[in-house]
Amino acid sequence: MEPHRIREDFPILKREVNGNPLIYFDNAATTQKPRQVIEAEKNFYENHNANVHRAVHTLSQEATELHENARAKIAHFINAKDTSELVFVRGTTEAINLVAYSWGLRNLKRDDEVLLSLMEHHSNIVPWEIISKINGFNIKYAKVTPDGTLDYEDFENKFTGKTKIACLSQVSNVSGVINDVKRIAKVAHENGALMLVDGAQSVPHMPVDVQDLDADFLAFSGHKMLAPTGIGALYGKKALLEKMAPFQGGGEMIKEVSFSQEQQRCGISWNDPPWKFEAGTPNIAGGIALAEAITYLERLGMAEVFKHERMLTDYALKKMKSCCKKLALYGTLDTPRKCGIIPFGIDGMSSHDVALLLDNYGIMIRSGYHCAQPLHQVFKLQSSARASFYIYNTTEEVDRFVKVLKEAEQF
Amino acid sequence: MSTVEDYVARIEGTCGAEKDVIVVFKYEKKEEAISRILKKAELKNNLSGIIYELTFQGLSFRVYSSGKAIFRSIKNKEELNSILTALLL
Numbered sequence: 001m002e003p004h005r006i007r008e009d010f011p012i013l014k015r016e017v018n019g020n021p022l023i024y025f026d027n028a029a030t031t032q033k034p035r036q037v038i039e040a041e042k043n044f045y046e047n048h049n050a051n052v053h054r055a056v057h058t059l060s061q062e063a064t065e066l067h068e069n070a071r072a073k074i075a076h077f078i079n080a081k082d083t084s085e086l087v088f089v090r091g092t093t094e095a096i097n098l099v100a101y102s103w104g105l106r107n108l109k110r111d112d113e114v115l116l117s118l119m120e121h122h123s124n125i126v127p128w129e130i131i132s133k134i135n136g137f138n139i140k141y142a143k144v145t146p147d148g149t150l151d152y153e154d155f156e157n158k159f160t161g162k163t164k165i166a167c168l169s170q171v172s173n174v175s176g177v178i179n180d181v182k183r184i185a186k187v188a189h190e191n192g193a194l195m196l197v198d199g200a201q202s203v204p205h206m207p208v209d210v211q212d213l214d215a216d217f218l219a220f221s222g223h224k225m226l227a228p229t230g231i232g233a234l235y236g237k238k239a240l241l242e243k244m245a246p247f248q249g250g251g252e253m254i255k256e257v258s259f260s261q262e263q264q265r266c267g268i269s270w271n272d273p274p275w276k277f278e279a280g281t282p283n284i285a286g287g288i289a290l291a292e293a294i295t296y297l298e299r300l301g302m303a304e305v306f307k308h309e310r311m312l313t314d315y316a317l318k319k320m321k322s323c324c325k326k327l328a329l330y331g332t333l334d335t336p337r338k339c340g341i342i343p344f345g346i347d348g349m350s351s352h353d354v355a356l357l358l359d360n361y362g363i364m365i366r367s368g369y370h371c372a373q374p375l376h377q378v379f380k381l382q383s384s385a386r387a388s389f390y391i392y393n394t395t396e397e398v399d400r401f402v403k404v405l406k407e408a409e410q411f
Numbered sequence: 412m413s414t415v416e417d418y419v420a421r422i423e424g425t426c427g428a429e430k431d432v433i434v435v436f437k438y439e440k441k442e443e444a445i446s447r448i449l450k451k452a453e454l455k456n457n458l459s460g461i462i463y464e465l466t467f468q469g470l471s472f473r474v475y476s477s478g479k480a481i482f483r484s485i486k487n488k489e490e491l492n493s494i495l496t497a498l499l500l
Contacts, residue, residue, distance in 0.1 A: 018477045352425045352433065352481055353462075353473060360461050360477045368426030376428075383427025411458045 001300065001308040007392045009034040009296075020362030023397045028173050028201060028341050028388035029366055030223045033293075037226055040292035044285045051281055053252060067284050070291035071274070074233055077294045078199075078218060079209040085241065087234040087274040088282050092200040093123040095219030095234035096167070098247045098277060099196055100127035106245055108164055110136040115158055115166040115193070117142040117150055118378055121173050122371040124198045128167065138162075144378045148175035148331035155184060159191040165216075166195050170202035174372045174386065175331030176313070176341030178202070185214045194240070200224060204390075205309055205339050207302040210235050222286065226293035231286030234277070241273035248279035297391075305391055309340030312389045312398060316342055319402040324409045330379055340389035346408045351385040354408065361404045415495045418444040422491065425481075432491060434480045441478030448474055448498045467498060 007013050010032050015022050024032055044066065050059035052067045068083075075086035089095045104127075108114065114128050118141050132139055140163075142155035150168075159166070166188040170181045185195035196217040202208055203218070204225030210218050218235040222228065236244070246253050253276050255269040270276045297305060314335045320327060326347040332338065346354050351367035358365050366386040369376050376383065387401065418440045425431040436444040449463065455471075456464035463474045474480045485491045 350425075350429045350431055350481070350483070351427060352429070352431050356433070356473075356475045356477070356479055356481060357462060359479070360475050370426075382429050383425075407458060407461075411456060411462060411464070 001304050001391065003308065003392055003394045006034075006300075007394075009036065010392055011035060011038075013392060017362035017364070018360055023361075023363040023393075023400060025387040025389065025393065025397070025401065026364045026366050027390040027393075028176075028224070028370070028386065030229065031204065031226050031390050032392065033226055033228065034296055036296055037228070037289050037293050041228060041285045041289040044288050049285075052284055053275075063284055066288050067282070070287040073291040073294055074287075075235075077298070078203065078220075078235055079211050080235055081211065082238050084273050085235055085238050087236065087241070087277045088287050089219075089232050089234050089277075090230050090283070091221035091223065091232035092121075092198060092219045095217075095232060096124055096196070096198065097127045098234055099217050099219075099236070100131045102244045102247045102277065103194075103240070104128065104131045104165070105135065108132075108135050108137040111162055112137040112164045113160060113162045114139045115142065115155070115163050115188075116140070117155060117168055117179075118144045118374045119148065119150065119172045119174070119177070119179075119372065120167070120169055120374070121198065121200065122373070123200075124167050124169060124196075125374070137164075141374070144375060146378070148172060148177050148375070148379070149337070150177070150179050152180070152183065156187050159187060159193065161191070163188070163191055163193040166193055167198065168196075169198040169200070170208070171205065171339045171341075172331075172372070172375070173201045173341070174343050174370050174375050174384065176201075176338040176343075176388075177332060178206075178337055178339060181215065182213045185216075189214065201339060201341070204297075205302075206306040216240055222290040222293065225290075226296055227290035228286050231283045231290050233290075236273070238273065241277070244273075244277075246270055246279065247277050251278075251280040252282070253277065253279045300391060306339075308391060309389050310335055310338075312393055312395065313338055313340045313342060315395050316387065316389075316398045316401070319398060320344065320405065323402045323406050326409050327405060330381065330384055342387045343384040344387070345381070345384055346405070349408060349411070351383040354385040357408060358401070358404055361400070363401055363404060413500055415492060415499055418499050419495065422488075429483065430485075432482045432485045434482065434491075434495065436478040436480070438478065444499060445474055445476065445478070448480070451498050468494065470494060 048062045050063040052064040143151040188195040194216040197215040199220040203220035221232040330343040355367035421435040452465035452467040
């Protein structure tokens with residue numbers, strides 16, 4: 001991995017913020033975009049823009065081909081068996097909501113159970129809580145240990161004959177801890193339950209193979225892996241998607257709408273998956289750009305992406321540990337169990353103070369709950385500062401970051 | 412007649428249990444805003460002209476040279492507006 005060469009592809013990394021070269025360490029929130037991805041989106045609008053499907057003109061055929069080729073590329077990236085298993089959505093949040101509403105609303109009954117963990121992003125908590133208020137099923141939360149590791153025993157012990165689905169992030173967006181979702185999927189299936197994997201923080205950073213994991217659903221976002229905002233994907237096993245009801249109505253999800261004179265109503269039949277779940281005009285350019293982002297990542301190699309981020313995490317943790325007595329590192333420091341996310345705090349400063357101090361030097365990090373308030377309750381924290389790395393970050397940037405943190409000690 | 416809006420671009424509540432409030436000053440007015448605040452508030456600490464720890468009317472807050480300020484324990488919008496009015500005008 002040659003981050004200095006990679007940086008040449010990212011126009012935004014050339015800019016300054018507050019008189020300093022930009023250091024972007026907020027990659028768990030969203031990543032920057034390479035020229036190739038920006039060009040792919042621009043090229044679509046400049047040369048091929050039209051609505052997809054159901055039109056016979058040339059532009060529509062080109063747009064449809066690009067759109068469906070993008071789907072195939074993304075499906076292949078996560079090793080889906082079939083392209084029809086890949087549904088375009090706005091992002092991870094919409095993907096999980098789709099499963100909650102289309103599958104959960106119709107399959108979860110009173111007394112059924114949904115199994116989550118306390119480290120989940122709000123997007124993998126709130127949809128289930130909303131649906132449970134309608135259907136009256138129960139939600140169980142598996143414990144997380146004080147170092148941010150999933151309590152596997154607790155998770156596995158919480159499965160009962162009533163558990164219908166287990167939902168777990170593959171990587172925590174706060175601690176960067178990698179969860180063994182393959183292990184949980186196996187236990188879920190042994191108990192007759194489905195397995196939904198929140199891949200928002202894993203798919204962009206490591207090789208993910210849905211067949212190897214035996215995940216029933218996998219949700220991820222494009223914007224966290226070099227692609228534009230507003231595009232993401234839901235993987236679902238074909239047999240499940242075929243049985244599921246549509247999420248939203250209108251447009252591409254319809255096969256036929258026929259008005260019955262006798263009943264004075266419309267009879268509707270659905271399109272096949274994946275289009276059954278893609279109501280309205282999709283984000284065509286976004287999907288094409290996401291496929292281009294995947295081409296970019298595949299050229300680097302996902303194993304290399306993971307290795308680079310782990311090296312940076314290791315390097316940063318070592319430097320941070322000794323830089324400042326006031327600095328506290330949260331979660332496990334065992335890098336082999338982590339992705340490139342480091343939550344931390346500085347005594348006497350709120351996480352927002354830390355973020356503002358770093359911002360002053362052109363260093364972008366996140367502060368707050370990171371949409372994972374229950375995990376902050378486990379950590380007994382009011383909030384946390386979070387640095388997160390990606391392919392274009394360098395050890396020199398980590399050095400500058402640590403230098404600024406040292407200044408905080410004087411305050 | 413100047414108003415708080417002449418100096419302030421955006422006010423944002425932060426995410427977290429602290430319920431801090433971040434005030435972002437308009438880029439072209441940030442130096443004037445900081446200068447006015449430094450004249451009126453009591454300076455408690457100063458980190459290389461980058462962060463100013465200040466108190467004003469019993470309220471502790473920090474101002475950053477990038478043109479942002481962080482206020483703690485603000486009860487509501489009215490209280491913040493009243494503090495900003497006293498500091499900036």
